[in-house]
Amino acid sequence: MQRKVNRLIRLATSFVILGLVPLLAAGTALTGHFRSNMERVVLDDIGRMVSYGGSNTEAVLEECSSLTKHIYDVSTDDGMFLYQILKSPGLGREERKMEITLLLSDFLDRDSRLRSVYFKDRKGQIYYATRNAYKVLDEDAFRYWTGKEDEKGDFSVLPAHMDDYFQDSGSQVITFRRSYQDITSLKTIGSCLGHFYMDMDVSRLQSALSDIDLGFGASFYIMDDSGACIYRVDTDGSGNTADSMASLLPSMNQETGSLLGDGTYVVYKRLEPYGWTVAVQAAQDRVLVMESTIRYTAVFLGAVFLAFLCLYSYFPERIHRP
Missing domain, CATH: 3.30.450.20 (PAS domain)
Structure with missing residues (x-):
């Protein structure tokens, strides 16, 4: 009996020293690194979407503006x-x-x-x-x-x-x-x-916006300077005031930029001289979802490592037992 207890103690000590401590240290470092970089990754991804949508929208506006001149x-x-x-x-x-x-x-x-x-x-x-x-x-x-x-x-x-x-x-x-x-x-x-x-x-x-991939549970808006929704990709909100975005318009005072407020990321691009703003809004809790995924992964890896130690401790003893 004492032999089994000692073996269990050695096994637990090995797991803590060789498995749990390194895993927790690595997990803490990775989580901190993830927290500091995830916002930039998300904003860069949304920024590319806004840039693509803005360029395509601007091309449509220029085409239609040019077409109206043909009335002459x-x-x-x-x-x-x-x-x-x-x-x-x-x-x-x-x-x-x-x-x-x-x-x-x-x-x-x-x-x-x-x-x-x-x-x-x-x-x-x-x-x-x-x-x-x-x-x-x-x-x-x-x-x-x-x-x-x-x-x-x-x-x-x-x-x-x-x-x-x-x-x-x-x-x-x-x-x-x-x-x-x-x-x-x-x-x-x-x-x-x-x-x-x-x-x-x-x-x-x-057709100009058909390739936009709305990841992160995001919403894609095109608004005028009064806050009216010119067009919205994910729902039929066209013609109505984009209430969640209209209050942010005064802060969108640069050609391109990003805002963080009320638990959401907003990346925008202004289309001058048309008075339009292209913006993507995404929930900030997307980061929390990713953090949960990391925690579950860490628990899974810990369980696998514990099982590996059990097998490593059990089989050599069975093999060398007289």
Whole structure:
């Protein structure tokens, strides 16, 4: 009996000295190293996601901004440009409406992802062309949706939304607006004749962001300066205020950066001059989950080492026993 007790004591001592102490020392060192570096690893990974998403979003914006400028290039079959139609004293109201509608229809053919295009002159008259010729525009609803945008300079973008200013329409679109200048001569440049709008199908932005991998339980946002959600990858939050992010916008005052608050990491990139911010938000407890994994691994390794010591102590004795 005493022999078994002594063997058990030797076994426990060997485990503590040769196994548990080195394991605890290594685990403590690794955990400390992990704590000091995990935040940087997470932020770097999220930063790459933000950079990729921001670059792709900016490419879409530049493409659509460039497309709106082509309204100056479109002309009717008899060679009249939009500014000439608007200023022609010989055109009656209905004839002018028909000419502008035909011109807008030609513009619509420039990109298959365009859903509708519109022009609103200085008197508030709205002209439009859409993929479905049977759709009728609710002009009051359209004016309400776009009214404040006319005060935002030469170019602006509205959040993703349903084009419900058409009855029974279910298309989700992003509206791009550009003021239309009088280019009759150098003297008239700077005089605004109205505003041009185009509804781009949201799939254009979705396709640009389809490769984003939302690890860490993260959320990907595109917001404007008012906090409205232009687009969100993981849920249908487009058009609503991004409440969890809007309060952080004043702190996002650099071109790129990161924030830590309320238990979350936020990495962002501002897209100037569009007034958009691309941001990824991830829960800080991701680190705690990884720490738990390390603890479970340490316990498992300790158990394996203990089993190894038991076998090492038992079998030699069995083999050499007379």
